[in-house]
Amino acid sequence: MQKFIKILGKGVVASALFFLLLTGCKEDFLNTEPLDSISSEATWADGPLAQAFIFNVYSFLGYGxxxxxxxxxxxxxxxxxxxxxxxRPFNEGTEDATNTAWMSATYQWDQMYLAIRQANVAIDRLPTSTFTDDVLRDRLLGEAHFLRAYYxxxxARFYGGVPLIDRPYGLDEDYSVERGTWAETVDFIVADLDEAARLLAGKxxxxxxxxxxAAQALKSRVxxxxASDLHQSDLVTGVFSGYSNIELVASPSGDRAAKWRRARDAAKLVVDAATGYKLDLSGPVSAEEGKQNxxxxxxxxxxxxxxxxxxxxxxxxxxxxxLYTVEDNWPLxxxxxxxxxxxNGYNNWAGNTPIQQMVDDYEMMDGSYFDWDNAEHAAAPYDNRDPRLYASVMHDGASWKPRPPASRSFDMVDQIxxxxxxxxxGGTINGVDTRESSIENWNGSRTHYYHRKFIDPDPALPxxxxxxxxxxxPFIRYTEAVLNYVEASIELGEEDVAREWLSRLRYRVGMxxxxxxxxxxxxxxxxxxRVELxxxxxxxHDARRWLIAPETLGRIIQTIxxxxxxxxxxxxxxxYRYDTDVYDYTYTVVENTENETRxxxxxxxxxxxxxxxINRNSLLIQNPGY
Known part of the structure; x- marks a missing residue:
């Protein structure tokens, strides 16, 4: 039985298409803007207009x-x-159905169903479209199936089993329907991805x-x-004590090995189909090359x-x-x-700053774990660490881009x-990138670290x-498929395969x-x-599906x-500049509850x-604990 939910509030309007200004199908098509409304029938009679409709379905991916x-x-x-x-309400566990905490539009319930409706329109209309390009038709239909599966x-990742809508609904239809079970939701997504892979093959x-x-890789993730712990009913019955609808968030464990084999085989297909970056090495590269890789x-x-x-x-x-983007001036x-x-010492806004627990989980260069109880580690916590730390996190004394004019007098050597x-x-110099800085102190990090990983380090690009x-x-990258393959192999007892692929991933970064x-x-x-991704x-999602969230995500924030x-x-x-010949440095881990007590x-x-x-659809059953 299909399960449906009202997705457009009290009124569902006829689907409208916005014609998109394109610079060519091979350009950055997500960065296009609607210019005019086109009639529905015209859309499916014209290949470029049908393609523009699909581009609009992509737009719900947002900024990623x-x-x-x-x-x-x-x-x-x-x-x-x-x-x-x-x-704060989310990280302190006070969120409820009446007062929800911040959610991104890239997974928010109503936004995803708006996206799914658009995909359903395309899946409904493309098979009977009248434009003559059959290759394009198959490609667009495959993309629609992929995007519906993605949304x-x-x-499913954030809510569990959800109402499964497989066609656009009209004005006079009943939208009140129940949630699909976790198993039904997984099967629905996998079926869409199989169809997407079939239609997109060779395109x-x-x-x-x-x-x-991409369809095969997303199937691997799903x-x-x-197969993970969170979705096995026998493992979460106690976690969700008293919840009588466990099938909405988990399925019977049954033959758990069969689930792991299915996950392994899906990942292996992707691993075999592509190559990834520098995964053919026989030993670790140097630390500097590892960082650059x-x-x-x-x-x-x-x-x-x-x-x-x-x-x-x-x-x-x-x-x-x-050159051409729909990104707004706010939010950036x-x-x-x-x-x-x-x-802040670069007139930036700090945003999502790494916490000490993350920094601590980067290994030493020799593969041993970092330990504050080790005096050598504690005295120089940023020495001889996994090179991915230096490529992902800005720490005190790390080199960065040229300073802007306003802060140049505080730092002549471009160090954090x-x-x-x-x-x-007898006094103290407050680092220019602290919350005690004279440069936009309100934008200073509370953890004394800054995110680096996805910021372009090009010194010519302020x-x-x-x-x-x-x-x-990177919505999906090759390394994720490799790690999926490793995880399933470990759970199936195929440890030699797991060690081989883990070592390959580590060699390219010098580990x-x-x-x-x-x-x-x-x-x-x-x-x-954790470190690679x-x-x-x-x-x-990983901490949740492994059922380790209480001892990981629930920890009080630590800073340095x-x-x-x-x-x-x-x-x-x-x-001032960082110099171990002139200064003795001490590093003290401190708990921080300024913004939230996790x-x-x-x-x-x-x-x-x-x-x-829930008020709009009385058949919806709430998630456990709310």
Whole structure:
């Protein structure tokens, strides 16, 4: 039985098409604007107009993960700097159906159903369209199936099983229907992705548009989730004690190995179909090359200082262009990711700042775990670490771009200053990138770190509104499929395969081979996934599906306090610069509850369905705990 829900409030209007200004189908098609309304019948009689309709379905992808408020700040990756953005109710577990916390439009219930309706219109009309280009028709239909699957997968990740709508509904139809079970939702998404892969096979590959490989990769993700702990009813009955509709969020475990085999095989198909970036190495590269390799991967071919061939990692991306974009001046998006997240000493806004728990999980260069109880580690916490740390996080003393004129007098060597330094006269110099800085202190990091990973490090590209970076957002990249393959292999006891692929991923960033087995291998894998996919919107879901959220996401935020004291007889630098020959540095981990006191309650495994949605559809059953 199909399950449906009202998706356009009290009135459903006839679907309208906005004609999109295109620079050619191979250009950055997501960055186009509607110019005029075209009649429905004209749309499906003309190939370019039908394609424009599909481009509008893509538009619901929004900025991807490049929004000002990132999903990372709802996890143990980051803290959002600015209070009053409605993040606190979520991280403190006080969100409910009447007062929902901040949600991105890229997964919000009503927005996803608007997107799904548009996809359903296309799936309904394309088979009987009258334009003559059959190849284009199949491609557009395949893209519509992919996008519908993507939007349903977003709903499933945040809400569990949802009403499954497979056609556009008219004005006089009943929209009150129940949620599909978790199993039904997974099956629906997988069926769409199989159809998308069939229709897109052999079609032209255009950056930013769905392909058969993208469909297979998304299927790999969905099946991995389906096999995970969160979605096994026997494992979550106690987690959601008293919830009588467990089938909405989990399915009977049954033959769990069969689920893992299905996930493994779907991932293996993707791994075999592509190559990824520098995954054919027989040993680790140097630390410096490892950092540069990871920078190149993060840049996705969109930076002058990265290896353009690293774009091979991208399976499905949001493209960018500085020449033509629909990004608004507020809120800023991907082209201004550096403004949203960079240091206040560069006149940037801090945004989603890494927390100490994230920094601590980057290993030492020899593959051992970082440990504050190790005196050598504690004395120099940024020395000899996994090179991905330096490519992902700005820490005190790290090199960065040339300073803007307003802060040049405080820093002549372009180093991040997030500490407090002895001035040699009994006073303290506040780092120019702290909240005690004279440069926009309200935009200073509360954690004393800054996000670096997706900010273009090109020194010729200042992070201000007169410039724009062109870094793509990685909805899906090859390495995720590799990690999916590794995880399923571990759960099936195929440890040799898991170690081989984990080692390949690590070699390209300068890290040693993996030799662990058993539970230690699983933990190594989980940390590798955390570090490799940091700030790519995976941690939120991974911690939940592994059922480790209470001890990870529920931790009080930790930050770092950095102090520099002059060595005996030394003369302070004027202006200050990081120098271990002149200063002794101490690093103290500090808990921070300025914006939020994080905790965990089990209802946080899912978002609530808002009271407005339930009022519109009395058959909706709320998620556990709300």
């Amino acid at each position: 993960g490049f929004e000002e408020q990132g999903l990372s700040s709802l996890t143990d990756e980051a803290m959002f700097t600015h209070a009053g953005r409605n993040i 349903y997968h977003q709903l 032209t590959v255009t950056p930013g548009r769905a392909t058969d490989l 099946l991995l989730y389906d 990871y920078v190149s991967i993060a840049m996705g071919g969109g930076s002058a200082v990265g290896d353009a061939s690293a774009a091979v990692e991208l399976i499905f991306e949001r493209t960018k262009t500085p 998006g991907g082209i201004h990711h550096g403004i949203n997240n960079g240091p 200053q997030t500490g407090y330094y002895d001035d040699g006269a 992070d201000n509104q007169s410039n724009a970076q062109t870094v793509p957002w 040693p081979a993996v030799t662990d087995s058993g539970d230690a291998l699983r933990e190594r894998y989980r940390n590798e996934r 940091a700030y790519e919107e995976h941690r939120y 306090d950095i102090r520099a004291t002059l060595k005996p007889g030394a003369t302070p630098h004027t202006p 905790t965990w309650v089990n209802k946080m495994y899912y978002r609530p369905i808002s009271r407005d949605e």
